[in-house]
Amino acid sequence: MQNIEELKFALLLATLAMLIMAFFVITFVMLYQKRKFEAEKALNSIEKSHSKRLLDTALNSEETERRRIAQDLHDDIGTMLSLTKLSLNQLNKIVLEPDSKERSLIHKSQTLVEETILHVRRITRDLVPTTLERFGLSEAISEFINKLEDNNQLQITFHSTADDSMRQQPKVELTIYRIMQELVNNAIKHSKCSNIEIELEINSEFIFLKVADNGIGFNATQLKEDNLVGLGLLGIESRLAIINGIVRYVSPPAGGSLAIAQIPVAPISEKKPEPLYPFKRAKIS
Amino acid sequence: MFDNYIGLCTRHPLQCLPVFITILPIIILLKRKAYISKPYLILLIFLIFKLAIDLIMFHLAAHRTNNLLFYNISIPVSYTLLAGMFIYKLDSPIFKKLVALSIVLFALFSIWDMMRVNPDMNDSHNHSMVPYASTIQCILMILWILLYFYEIMVSMKIPNLFNSTFFWICCGFLLYYSSFVFIAPVLHYTEKWTNPLSIGFAANISYIFEIFYLLAISVGLFNFEKQHYAKY
Numbered sequence A: 001m002q003n004i005e006e007l008k009f010a011l012l013l014a015t016l017a018m019l020i021m022a023f024f025v026i027t028f029v030m031l032y033q034k035r036k037f038e039a040e041k042a043l044n045s046i047e048k049s050h051s052k053r054l055l056d057t058a059l060n061s062e063e064t065e066r067r068r069i070a071q072d073l074h075d076d077i078g079t080m081l082s083l084t085k086l087s088l089n090q091l092n093k094i095v096l097e098p099d100s101k102e103r104s105l106i107h108k109s110q111t112l113v114e115e116t117i118l119h120v121r122r123i124t125r126d127l128v129p130t131t132l133e134r135f136g137l138s139e140a141i142s143e144f145i146n147k148l149e150d151n152n153q154l155q156i157t158f159h160s161t162a163d164d165s166m167r168q169q170p171k172v173e174l175t176i177y178r179i180m181q182e183l184v185n186n187a188i189k190h191s192k193c194s195n196i197e198i199e200l201e202i203n204s205e206f207i208f209l210k211v212a213d214n215g216i217g218f219n220a221t222q223l224k225e226d227n228l229v230g231l232g233l234l235g236i237e238s239r240l241a242i243i244n245g246i247v248r249y250v251s252p253p254a255g256g257s258l259a260i261a262q263i264p265v266a267p268i269s270e271k272k273p274e275p276l277y278p279f280k281r282a283k284i285s
Numbered sequence B: 001m002f003d004n005y006i007g008l009c010t011r012h013p014l015q016c017l018p019v020f021i022t023i024l025p026i027i028i029l030l031k032r033k034a035y036i037s038k039p040y041l042i043l044l045i046f047l048i049f050k051l052a053i054d055l056i057m058f059h060l061a062a063h064r065t066n067n068l069l070f071y072n073i074s075i076p077v078s079y080t081l082l083a084g085m086f087i088y089k090l091d092s093p094i095f096k097k098l099v100a101l102s103i104v105l106f107a108l109f110s111i112w113d114m115m116r117v118n119p120d121m122n123d124s125h126n127h128s129m130v131p132y133a134s135t136i137q138c139i140l141m142i143l144w145i146l147l148y149f150y151e152i153m154v155s156m157k158i159p160n161l162f163n164s165t166f167f168w169i170c171c172g173f174l175l176y177y178s179s180f181v182f183i184a185p186v187l188h189y190t191e192k193w194t195n196p197l198s199i200g201f202a203a204n205i206s207y208i209f210e211i212f213y214l215l216a217i218s219v220g221l222f223n224f225e226k227q228h229y230a231k232y
Helices: A003-096 A100-125 A128-135 A137-151 A169-188 A220-225 A231-242 B001-013 B012-020 B025-029 B038-062 B068-089 B093-119 B133-153 B167-180 B183-190 B202-222
Strands: A157-158 A195-202 A206-213 A244-250 A258-264
Touching: A003 A100, A003 A231, A003 B167, A003 B183, A003 B202, A100 A258, A100 B183, A128 A137, A128 A169, A128 B012, A137 A157, A137 A169, A137 A195, A169 A206, A169 A231, A169 A258, A206 B093, A231 A258, A231 B133, A231 B183, A258 B133, A258 B167, B001 B038, B012 B202, B025 B038, B025 B093, B038 B068, B068 B093, B068 B133, B068 B167, B093 B133, B133 B167, B133 B183, B167 B183, B167 B202, B183 B202
Parallel strands: A157 A195
Antiparallel strands: A195 A206, A206 A258, A244 A258
């Protein structure tokens, strides 16, 4: 009888020990998994912030380089061209015969130099959008559209609710401007559209930039899956990642394509912003 | 006629409860359409088979007839089905082969064990439980579950274990087989039709954990999402 009682006790004890072990195993698996995922998440976040910083540096370098080229064009080439124009004007005065071959050649050279000066000025402005720094996004986008409409048969409309809003940080404004440029250029190059609509909307939380066209449209998801995304679209996503923005591509039922960039608002701080003015040499740290 | 069944339920409620709780995971499995995934289709077959065997044993027990033959038959079949799920769930080809090999060897072993203990199969009255097969089944099942846990820890393929159907199923079975591994061999000596020997509360532990594993399977299946079935 005592043996049976001992057997029952031993059986209970062994079963209990086995159950405790099973509970321990389950708890261990769950805790281990949780910790490993947390560690991986932390590592991913470090990697992400590192690549974001790298990207930010790369884009800053690009902007600095643009400014440097614009500055060199203005200071060196621009000055030289102005001097050439002056010299040609003087030469024009020296040549006495009004209908001589030399005078017509000088006149032709003067026209060429003037055109070159205009081109250099346009390139400098394209490289660094001075209007953006001085008057803000709406004005810069309007100016960009005007320039495009002069050169194309396109109809471009622009609606903005940003006029009454506070100016955003220079980096945010520049990013939005560059994204708008890229989206519009993409529409012109690839969509075969005749009409482009740009909308800029700023509310208390987000800035929305919408670029729609009536062209052939495209499937962004399919492009990503097939690894056919070009540098343009990748560049947009990279630029947005730095300012915590996102972009969505929609295929409207009426056709064409619609890109919506959403960026958190970053109103300009009290501190004086870094100038984008091209004709001051930027400090390279 | 129903007096026998009601009488059995009132005399042994803990033993009868798992028979009816088996219906719960079957309903959830069918409702969530988890059978589209092969491991859960096997689980459905196992649950239906278990329900059928349990109902037969319940009926025989209610009519005071020795039902241990059905228990012995259920061991190789249930192991084949449960281990079959792990063939689909384990990633390593070596482990898969091991599980498949164990199914064949265990089926042969359990038949041998049953025949050895009960040489006269027609004498159902004195039929007794297998001494080794159920213990080995417990050990093998614990082993496959631990291997599965090892794989999910190494591969990190499941971000949230609470949402994983198969993790819940494994937890239920791990606790059930852990509770049963030491009791199983003892039952051969205690569960006799004539002169049974009581081992007290220890005999009830496996029934408690049988209910637990059925509930764990139900919770796991409730988390099953059709669109994610290939993931976990």
